[in-house]
Amino acid sequence: MFNLFKxxxxxxxxxxxxxxxxxxxxxxxxxxxxLMAYKYMERMSNAKSMEENLLKALLDAPFVFPKVxxxxxxxxxxFFVLMGMLFILLITNEVQYRTHRQNIIDGWSRMDFLxxxxxxxxxxxxxxTVLVFIMGxxxxxxxxxxxxxxxxxxxxxxxxxxxxxxxxMLAFLVGILIKRTGLSIIIYFAIxxxxxxxxxxxxxxRDSQLGYYMPLEAVDSLVTNPFKPKIMERRTVADYTLxxxxxxxxxxxxxxxxxxxxxxxxxx
Amino acid sequence: MAILSxxxxxxxxxxxxxxxxxxxEVPPKTVFGILGPNGSGKTTLLGIVMDILKPTxxxxxxxxxxxxxxxxxxxxxxxxxxxxxxxxxxxxxxxIAARIKGKGEDDIPKVLKTVNLYERRKSKFNSYSLGMxxxxxxASTLLGDxxxxxxxxxxxxxxxxxxxxxxxxxxxxNRQGKTIIMASHILDEVEKVCTHVAIIQKGVLxxxxxxxxxxxxxxxxxxxxxxxxxxxxxxxxxxNILQGMSGLESVAETDNGxxxxxxxxxxxxxVNSYCFEKGVVLNKLNVKRKSLETRFLEITGKQSDx
Numbered sequence: 001m002f003n004l005f006k007x008x009x010x011x012x013x014x015x016x017x018x019x020x021x022x023x024x025x026x027x028x029x030x031x032x033x034x035l036m037a038y039k040y041m042e043r044m045s046n047a048k049s050m051e052e053n054l055l056k057a058l059l060d061a062p063f064v065f066p067k068v069x070x071x072x073x074x075x076x077x078x079f080f081v082l083m084g085m086l087f088i089l090l091i092t093n094e095v096q097y098r099t100h101r102q103n104i105i106d107g108w109s110r111m112d113f114l115x116x117x118x119x120x121x122x123x124x125x126x127x128x129t130v131l132v133f134i135m136g137x138x139x140x141x142x143x144x145x146x147x148x149x150x151x152x153x154x155x156x157x158x159x160x161x162x163x164x165x166x167x168x169m170l171a172f173l174v175g176i177l178i179k180r181t182g183l184s185i186i187i188y189f190a191i192x193x194x195x196x197x198x199x200x201x202x203x204x205x206r207d208s209q210l211g212y213y214m215p216l217e218a219v220d221s222l223v224t225n226p227f228k229p230k231i232m233e234r235r236t237v238a239d240y241t242l243x244x245x246x247x248x249x250x251x252x253x254x255x256x257x258x259x260x261x262x263x264x265x266x267x268x
Numbered sequence: 269m270a271i272l273s274x275x276x277x278x279x280x281x282x283x284x285x286x287x288x289x290x291x292x293e294v295p296p297k298t299v300f301g302i303l304g305p306n307g308s309g310k311t312t313l314l315g316i317v318m319d320i321l322k323p324t325x326x327x328x329x330x331x332x333x334x335x336x337x338x339x340x341x342x343x344x345x346x347x348x349x350x351x352x353x354x355x356x357x358x359x360x361x362x363x364i365a366a367r368i369k370g371k372g373e374d375d376i377p378k379v380l381k382t383v384n385l386y387e388r389r390k391s392k393f394n395s396y397s398l399g400m401x402x403x404x405x406x407a408s409t410l411l412g413d414x415x416x417x418x419x420x421x422x423x424x425x426x427x428x429x430x431x432x433x434x435x436x437x438x439x440x441x442n443r444q445g446k447t448i449i450m451a452s453h454i455l456d457e458v459e460k461v462c463t464h465v466a467i468i469q470k471g472v473l474x475x476x477x478x479x480x481x482x483x484x485x486x487x488x489x490x491x492x493x494x495x496x497x498x499x500x501x502x503x504x505x506x507x508n509i510l511q512g513m514s515g516l517e518s519v520a521e522t523d524n525g526x527x528x529x530x531x532x533x534x535x536x537x538x539v540n541s542y543c544f545e546k547g548v549v550l551n552k553l554n555v556k557r558k559s560l561e562t563r564f565l566e567i568t569g570k571q572s573d574x
Contacts, residue, residue: 007367015355102351105318106368106408107341265321 004112005119012090012120021086025128029079030135033072037063037139062226064144066153071226072136073160076128080164081192083124084171088184091117091175101266110262121168129161156223163219166246167192169253170215176257192216209237218245269332271296271416271447272317277326279312279471286312288471289326294449294464299442301462301479302451305568309471310451311348314420318345330416341369344409345418350401354394358385358404361393365408372412379407382437398425406434417441419450423457435461459483459560469568483563494532495562496539499525499552509546513539525552529562 012018040063062071094100103113136157140150171188178184196216203211212221212235221235222242270293279287287309294300302310315321317328318340330339352361359376366373380386383403388396396404402425409417422438423431438448438461452458458465459479466476475482500506507526510519517529528539536555543550 007364010360010364010367011353011356014360097354098349098351099353101320101347102365103368104320105340105345105347106365107337107370108368109337110319112337263322265315267321 001115001119004116005123008116008120017089018086021082021089025079025082025086026131028082029076029128029131032079033075033135034139036075037068037071037143041143061143063139065140065150067226068140068144069136069153069156070223072132072139073156073163073223074226076132076135076160077163077220077223080128080167081189083128083164084167084188084192085185087121087124087168087171088175088188089181090120091172092179092181092184095175095179096181098266104266111258114258114261117172121165121172124168125161125164128164129157132160133157159219159222162243162246163223166216166219166250169250173253173257176261196220204234209235212237212242213245215249218242218249222246269296270294272328272330272449273332274313274317274328275326277313277316277328278324279309279316279321280324286471287316287323290468290471290473291326292466292473292476294447296447297442297445298463299438299448299450299461301458301465302449302468303453303455303458303465303564304451304468305453307470308468310453310468311420312471313468314345314347314418314449314451318343318347318418320347341371341412342414343416343418344411344414346405346409346422347418347420350405352393352401352404355392357390357392358396358400358407359389361404362408362411366411369412375411375413379410382410383407384433399427399430402426403430406437415446417446417448419448421452421454422450423452423454431457455560455564465560467564467567474567479560483560494530494534495556496528496530496536497522497524497526497552497554497556498528498539498543498550500543500548500550502548506543506548506550509543509548512546513542 040061044061062068094103100113103116104110108116133154136154144150170191174184174188174191178187196214199214200211200217203209203214211217219242222239224233272294274293275291277287277290278285290309290313302313304310312321316323317330319337327334330343333339352358353364356364358380362376362379363373366376377386377389380389383406385400385403385407388400393401393404402422406419406422409419419438422434426434435457438450442448442463450458450462462479464476464478465482467474467482498506498510503521503525507519507521510516510526510528515530515534517531518527520527530539536553540550540553
């Protein structure tokens with residue numbers, strides 16, 4: 001698959017739009033996260049509350065160890081939608097310009113084409129996960145008091161990787177099926193921002209835990225908003241069940257993508 | 269062994285039958301033309317054998333093997349329109365094609381020079397004219413020196429000089445022993461370049477064989493026909509007297525005068541003296557071999573397919 005990745009890299013390394021969106025993520029996520037941390041910690045240290053309360057709040061602050069991993073993962077997730085959009089663009093471009101046909105004519109199999117796109121997806125997940133880890137390390141080291149347990153809670157970085165994978169797999173599916181750039185992005189955003197949340201709401205209002213098993217909600221619930229107090233958390237199902245659900249969704253997306261792409265006529 | 273053998277290939281698009289049970293074989297080292305009016309199914313057929321489209325029914329084999337992707341790496345193909353990455357240069361686009369094929373990266377300067385694009389190799393593809401895009405597509409087919417070439421309307425968008433260059437290129441490639449499959453509706457080009465031809469209309473194969481066979485067959489007769497153009501001061505009178513001449517296959521009035529089709533045993537001298545005896549003096553007498561165009565229009569009728 002690395003050979004396929006090298007060819008894909010040839011396709012995008014001089015593509016300006018790719019660099020704008022990719023660099024956007026690489027710059028704005030770390031900058032945004034660090035700035036958030038700085039402002040938050042500044043306000044905390046200026047607070048006029050009792051010393052004990054302050055200490056307690058500080059120890060539980062999202063930007064110190066061990067909770068910083070959670071915050072980094074969640075913030076990364078917020079910015080990650082840029083990567084989802086970028087991935088859709090890379091796929092729909094190939095269809096719009098019919099270069100996917102040319103790749104097949106030149107000798108790739110349908111699976112080769114899918115694997116090549118998968119290699120880009122893996123690259124995106126790896127780079128963003130490493131970035132999340134680095135930011136967690138930097139911000140945590142900067143703002144944590146001495147003696148804080150550094151790697152407790154680092155599993156949130158793993159949760160981020162899973163979340164990134166699910167989001168990009170969905171982008172893959174939408175891009176391959178819808179084929180038109182504009183429409184794909186709109187539908188992707190509609191699913192991410194609206195559909196998924198509505199489904200969660202419908203189930204949760206009926207006092208059911210099923211809402212947490214919805215396609216995106218499963219991974220979103222693994223990495224919740226760290227600024228929301230724990231009391232408001234309504235989920236009772238265990239983490240590992242969500243991980244299994246995410247795994248099932250990824251498999252389903254892969255199955256649909258492969259089956260569709262193998263049998264379809266390659267037209268715009 | 270046939271380079272390509274097609275077996276009962278059928279393709280439906282909802283209610284439209286684009287290909288209907290088409291079968292034929294492409295012999296090796298030929299220049300095999302696939303002719304048909306617009307909409308006849310030529311591009312659909314090529315799309316299927318290049319695995320871009322999936323057939324509804326039927327099968328095909330390249331060199332005896334069920335189509336595999338490894339085989340496509342040995343075939344240089346130009347299908348429909350040139351499909352390249354708009355933001356990449358001509359050279360970079362060829363590099364990607366060569367990498368996918370797994371060979372031919374060293375050929376890039378050479379193929380660019382062959383199609384006269386070497387000077388513009390670093391310009392972005394979206395800055396190319398239509399003719400340049402077409403030439404880049406042709407250059408791409410030559411990467412890795414493939415033994416088989418498939419061209420779908422290769423002269424599309426080219427100026428007369430370009431068309432002549434491509435004609436020479438195809439002939440040269442065939443001289444080198446390559447098999448070339450060419451879809452076209454420009455009969456003049458096909459006649460000049462192809463050794464064999466398959467004629468398709470509305471998805472149905474009308475006839476297949478060597479160009480020589482097809483041009484010299486009139487219906488079921490194996491007779492060589494001549495086409496003669498005539499003109500006189502009064503073309504109406506000329507037409508009337510010609511209709512009275514025995515042995516002619518057809519007499520028709522055209523923009524150029526009168527066209528008659530007759531078997532080879534009737535000589536122009538005979539026609540000339542017959543007209544003179546009947547009191548008509550010719551001011552034009554032009555003997556043409558019956559052209560592929562005439563045969564083609566006979567076989568497919570005079571209307572373009574929708």
